[in-house]
Amino acid sequence: MSQTIKTTFQLPIGPIHPALKEPVAFEFEIDGEQIIDVNVTLGHVHRAIEWAARKRNPIQVLYLAERICGICSYCHPMAFALAVERIADVEVPEHAQFLRVIHAEIERMCSHILWAGVAAHEIGFDSVLFLTWEIREKLLDLTEYLVGNRVTKAITMIGGVRRDITPEMYPKIKETLQYLKDSFEKLRRVYLEDKTFKMRTKGCGILTKEEALKLVAAGPTTRASGVKKDVRVDQSYFAYCDLDIDYMTPDILTGEVNGDVYDRIIVRLLEVKQSISLIEQCLEQMPPGPIVSEPKIAKLLAKLKKVDGEGIGRMEAPRGEVFHYVKLNANEYIYAWKVRAPTYNNIMPWIPMLKNQQIADIPIVAASTDPCMSCTNRIIMIEDKKTFILGKEELHQRSIQKTRRLHL
Amino acid sequence: MNQEQVRTPEEIIQSYQDTFSQNISETRIERFTTGVKKTEFVHIWMKVNRTVFKDAIKHLFQFDKYPHFAVSSGYDTADNIDLIYHFSIYHGSRDKELSINIKVSLPKSDPTLDTITDLIPGALISEQEKQEMLGVKIKNIPKDKRVFISDDFTKDVYAWRRDETGPYKYARNLHEVDK
Numbered sequence: 356m357s358q359t360i361k362t363t364f365q366l367p368i369g370p371i372h373p374a375l376k377e378p379v380a381f382e383f384e385i386d387g388e389q390i391i392d393v394n395v396t397l398g399h400v401h402r403a404i405e406w407a408a409r410k411r412n413p414i415q416v417l418y419l420a421e422r423i424c425g426i427c428s429y430c431h432p433m434a435f436a437l438a439v440e441r442i443a444d445v446e447v448p449e450h451a452q453f454l455r456v457i458h459a460e461i462e463r464m465c466s467h468i469l470w471a472g473v474a475a476h477e478i479g480f481d482s483v484l485f486l487t488w489e490i491r492e493k494l495l496d497l498t499e500y501l502v503g504n505r506v507t508k509a510i511t512m513i514g515g516v517r518r519d520i521t522p523e524m525y526p527k528i529k530e531t532l533q534y535l536k537d538s539f540e541k542l543r544r545v546y547l548e549d550k551t552f553k554m555r556t557k558g559c560g561i562l563t564k565e566e567a568l569k570l571v572a573a574g575p576t577t578r579a580s581g582v583k584k585d586v587r588v589d590q591s592y593f594a595y596c597d598l599d600i601d602y603m604t605p606d607i608l609t610g611e612v613n614g615d616v617y618d619r620i621i622v623r624l625l626e627v628k629q630s631i632s633l634i635e636q637c638l639e640q641m642p643p644g645p646i647v648s649e650p651k652i653a654k655l656l657a658k659l660k661k662v663d664g665e666g667i668g669r670m671e672a673p674r675g676e677v678f679h680y681v682k683l684n685a686n687e688y689i690y691a692w693k694v695r696a697p698t699y700n701n702i703m704p705w706i707p708m709l710k711n712q713q714i715a716d717i718p719i720v721a722a723s724t725d726p727c728m729s730c731t732n733r734i735i736m737i738e739d740k741k742t743f744i745l746g747k748e749e750l751h752q753r754s755i756q757k758t759r760r761l762h763l
Numbered sequence: 764m765n766q767e768q769v770r771t772p773e774e775i776i777q778s779y780q781d782t783f784s785q786n787i788s789e790t791r792i793e794r795f796t797t798g799v800k801k802t803e804f805v806h807i808w809m810k811v812n813r814t815v816f817k818d819a820i821k822h823l824f825q826f827d828k829y830p831h832f833a834v835s836s837g838y839d840t841a842d843n844i845d846l847i848y849h850f851s852i853y854h855g856s857r858d859k860e861l862s863i864n865i866k867v868s869l870p871k872s873d874p875t876l877d878t879i880t881d882l883i884p885g886a887l888i889s890e891q892e893k894q895e896m897l898g899v900k901i902k903n904i905p906k907d908k909r910v911f912i913s914d915d916f917t918k919d920v921y922a923w924r925r926d927e928t929g930p931y932k933y934a935r936n937l938h939e940v941d942k
Contacts, residue, residue, distance in 0.1 A: 397888070398911030406922055406930070441795060441806075449799050568829040571885035582855075584831065589860035590851070596802035596858060642799065666793075667806060667849060667862060669833075678849065680836040691923075693836030700833075703885050 363391055368717065370399040379702075379726070381709075381717075388713045393706050408692045413439050413659050414652055416689060417511050420679075423694060425506055426469065429462045430672035431679070431694065432511035437592060437668030438681040439513050443659055450644035451515035452594040453637045457528075458502070458510055459593070459670070460630040460637075464535070465494045466673030467575075467623040467630075470725045471546065474620065477718040478555045479755035483545055490538045497531045500524070513655060515647030525638055532631050539628060546620050547608075554761045556616040560708040560720035563614055572704045573697040574675020575626065576724045578604050579619040581612035586671040598636045603629055616723040623725075660687055672697055674725050698726050715757040718750065769853060770826055772805045772861060779809060782822060786812035789866070802858055810866040817877040819865060820848070824882070827852035830863075832883045835890070837897050839925040843868045844897050846876065871926075874899040896923045 369380035378399035384392040404423060408416045413435075420431040433455065440447060447455075468491040475483035495505045502508045502518060510516050520528070546552055562572065567580035577584050583602040587595045603625040605611070605618035612618065649655040668679040675697030682691040701724040708720050770778070772792045779787050789810040796803050811819040823830040833849040850863045869876060878901050880887050890901045891910040898921040908914075912922070922930050 396910070398909070398913065401911045403922060403930075441793070452798060568831075569884050571832050571883065584854045586860075588857050589854045590804045590862065591797055591802050591858050592804075594798045596798040597800055602855075640799075665808075665847075667864065669851075669862070676833065678833045680834075680847065680849065682838060691836065691838035693834060695834035699888060700885060702888060 361386075366714070370396070381721075383709070383714075383717075385714065388715070390709050390712050390714070390717075393709045395702055395705060397702065405692050405694060408689055410688055412656055412687050413513060413683070413689060414656060416692065417513070418509070420694070421507055421509065421511070424696065426466050427462070427672045427674070427677065427696070428507050429458055429510065430670050430677045431696075433459070434668040434670040434672075434677045434679040435681065435692070435694075436511050436513045437670065438666045438679045439659065439668075439683070441666040441668070442664040442681060442683055443513075443662045445514045446648055447515055448645045448648060449594070449642050450519075451646045451648075453641040454516045454520055454646060455593040456595060456598070457520060457634050457637050458508065458516070460633050461494060461498055461501070462508075463673045464627050464630045465491055465498065466725070467627050468494065468542075470623060470673075470722075471542065471620070474616075474719060474722055475545075477722050477751075477754060478552070479751075479758045480552075486545070487542065490535065490542070493531050493534055497528065500527055512647050513659070514649050515645070517647070519646045520641075528634065528638065532634060535627070535631055539624075539631075542627075543624060546624060547617075551758055551761060552620075553617065555716075555719060555758055556620060556723075558613070559616045559716055560712060560723050561613065561615045562704050562708050564612070566707050567614070567704060570703040570707075571700050572675075572724075573700045574672070574725075575603075575619055575622040576675065576701050576704060578602060579612075579622045580614035581606070584676075586669050586676050590669065592670060594637070594640075595633075597640065598633055600629065600633060616719055619723045659683065661685055665691075674698060675701065698724070701726065713757070714750075715753045718754050769859065772807050775807060775826060775861070775863070776809065778825070779819065779822065783811065783815050783819060786815040787819075788812075804858065804860075804862075806862045806864065808864045808866070810868065813867055813869060813876065816865075816867050817879065820879050820882060823850060823852065823863065830883070832879075832886050832889070835886075835893055837893055837899070837923065839897070839923060839929075840868075841925070843870055844874050844899055844924075845869075846893060846897075846899065848879070869899055875902055876900070877902050878904045880905055895921070897921055898924060898928060 363384050363386045366383040366385050370378040380396040382394040383390050408419055416435060417432040420435045421428045423431045468487050472484040472487035499505045501520060502510045510518060562580045564581045567577045567582050581604055585602050588600055588602055603622050605621040608621050662683045663685040665682040670677045678695035680693040684690040712720055776790050787809055791808045793806040794803055831851045831854060835846050835848045837844060837846040845866055845868050848865045851860050853859045853861055876899060878890060888910055890904055893899050894901055895909045895912045919928060920930055921928050
């Protein structure tokens, strides 16, 4: 009599994945529906941006940095500018420091609300996706009103910003903030009180505090695990030190920290509320003054050409800490530049999060760190040398079916 | 915050100098201010000899139970490859965090360095990246595979090098080619 041997299957997902916006490859080891182990491979959209910067001067790199990511098109050039300002001793006017906070917080809200929509979509609530993106649309309108562009903002300048926010513009900003406050209660009810949302996200994709610390996770991912880490509070930049701000951890709302997907939702929603408050504080406290320390770019470049040194720029982007290292060597072009986006650190924590989860939970768990990678369409399932292709739709359907099953 | 006693930047540098004496050089403390209140923040820089690199990283754990590793950056300096490991300690209380940047210089003839993944598992991707971009060899790295560059890309070409092993022959200026 032949003996049955229980084996696990390999399930490669990617280099493309329905939950992500850019390519990444997962190799799952699965036992039935259960994930036993996971391996992650990156680099499918490596564009050699750091290398390309070697033939650009610091002002040109600002625009290159802006193209690292569409959603964080403000954080990257700003972190680069912070590094260069520290190397070259460029003093940023106080007025500009407050303007920088306003733009950073608008970007954070755009990103978090966008993420909330994606998370709802992943578990089959497309109506909620449209609700959140309708709210985000107002924020994009505000971004366009303030900087002239909706996505690629081109607002950063070394030593300040490129456009002012004048008191005549305040009513429009306040109107949008009021709209957000009115919509916030609706979002809170949908995400935090809905029974199905709770069933799909509570206890799902857990990252413990110790794992978050050891795997050096960043941003809302680490805060949802109870780690008090936020560059805005830890090591102030711009005008954050003058504003009322604290770490957003899930225990503020629920009194406990579980480190699951539900907690990551709580943290992001709390941060949207915090961002509204920070912008209001900025409008109240912003001192008058110039928006940039040196408006003549040719003069600024001539100064930067003579600078020799190295520096770091750190900034709390929506997904976590953005870290830039810059080395200048008294040359027209920059000598070395290292960009560390928060997803770089949040890749490793995926492994403990995904272990022991079900295949249907992959989209929501992977999306819960708000990874900054792009998306294509299919996964391949290899079982006993027979290959099945699971399309985006099918994987998405599995996720929806799980939501429906929970209702039965 | 995880540390027992918060040390000042000067005490941290002093502690390193007392422990590693000649093996620590180019120490500097950068102080900056920000905002209307001119709140101060500090970046610490130091260079360590390769022989004590691992111990220097271990030394950080005296100040904070979980030093946060941001990333390591690196560049080619003709004879050497310089790597800089960027850490921060004392997160969790307002404006108390210190950035610590530890530089180590590796000769191109033998660009090897110990792994720190046994101390900080989250450093794996950063170490893999330095291997494939700068051609350094990380000893005892738990996963000796490429992470950003695909496996079928030519070996012995390192994207961040400025010497003959650099990627220049693969990069063409559009105006120099017909297509």
